[in-house]
Amino acid sequence: MPERPVGGSPTIGIVGLGRLGSALRSVCRDHGTRVTLTASRRGGWSVEEVPDVLVDASAPGAHAEVLDYCATHRVPLVACVSNLADTQWKALEGLAEKVPVVRATNLSFAHYLQVRIAEFTAALTAGGPGATTTVRERHPLGKAHRPSATALALADTWARASGRAVADVADERAGLPVSEHELTHTWDGESLHVRHHVGSWTVPARGALAAAGWARAASPGLVTMRTVYGDLTARSTT
Missing domain, CATH: 3.30.360.10 (Dihydrodipicolinate Reductase; domain 2)
Incomplete structure (x- = not known):
């Protein structure tokens, strides 16, 4: 459960500029959310400043670099890459001991x-x-x-x-x-x-932005989108 109230929209880092990453970038622009980091296989890492939350929409090959960045800078992670090896899932659990991690199998x-x-x-x-x-x-x-x-x-x-x-x-x-x-x-x-x-990549992109807002104020730990949406819907009814 989020414990540290944080005002305003979080700054976002996006790793992977394929269909989901590009849609998230557009959604951030539409919502006035700053994207301060982007990373892609072709373009490499471009960092304006350390983001409040990192969204990984890339591929298993970038996993180690993503986890290292989040651990080094203590940045919460929304992990959208689902086809990871067992050792990579274990590494994700290890990161969650230091920062909030949302395992986002489905963002909708x-x-x-x-x-x-x-x-x-x-x-x-x-x-x-x-x-x-x-x-x-x-x-x-x-x-x-x-x-x-x-x-x-x-x-x-x-x-x-x-x-x-x-x-x-x-x-x-x-x-x-x-x-x-x-x-x-x-x-x-x-x-x-x-x-x-x-029917549109905008749908999971909006979910990724919602997860980033949740993770920004959360304590270290590994959760799924069920926890994120469960908490957000509970708060909206109180």
């Missing part, structure tokens, strides 16, 4: 709602007729890995909440940007589909 607010619905459904159906539950995800051609990290996280959420593993995780590579993730529960003669569709 509606995905947060999808996760909460999955947990709610698991609680409501406990002890009732068992459903067959599956996860389906779709990304355009060129998606780096499959199944997506979000699909695997959805399957894990359901397994932890219900005590029952999903029957299948299906992946598809086709169609338009950006993604679809669907959780389906099937009983005898009926089914329930909870589908989340994202």
Whole structure:
């Protein structure tokens, strides 16, 4: 939970200027948020001043340099790279002992709602007729890995909440940007589909900016976007 109130918008550092990083840069410009650091494979690191929060939207190859920068300058990190090796996940946990780290498998607010619905459904159906539950995800051609990290996280959420593993995780590579993730529960003669569709990179970029604002005032530790959105929605209702 954030403990150090900080006024105003945080300054942002963006590592990786691909689709997400470029969208975040545009969102920061639209919101009047200063971007004081950018880094890319072609352009290298450009630092106007140390940012309040660093958002890593790059690739596993930049991970060590990102973690070293955050540790050296005590900068909170929003980690958006999902296809990391086990040793890299461990290193992320190590960084979280020093600074706040948000592990952002999926940055969308509606995905947060999808996760909460999955947990709610698991609680409501406990002890009732068992459903067959599956996860389906779709990304355009060129998606780096499959199944997506979000699909695997959805399957894990359901397994932890219900005590029952999903029957299948299906992946598809086709169609338009950006993604679809669907959780389906099937009983005898009926089914329930909870589908989340994202059609613009502006959506996760806004989520990254929200996570950066949260992390700026947080204590060291490793959290997910579930914690970030849970805290932000709780504060908005008080």
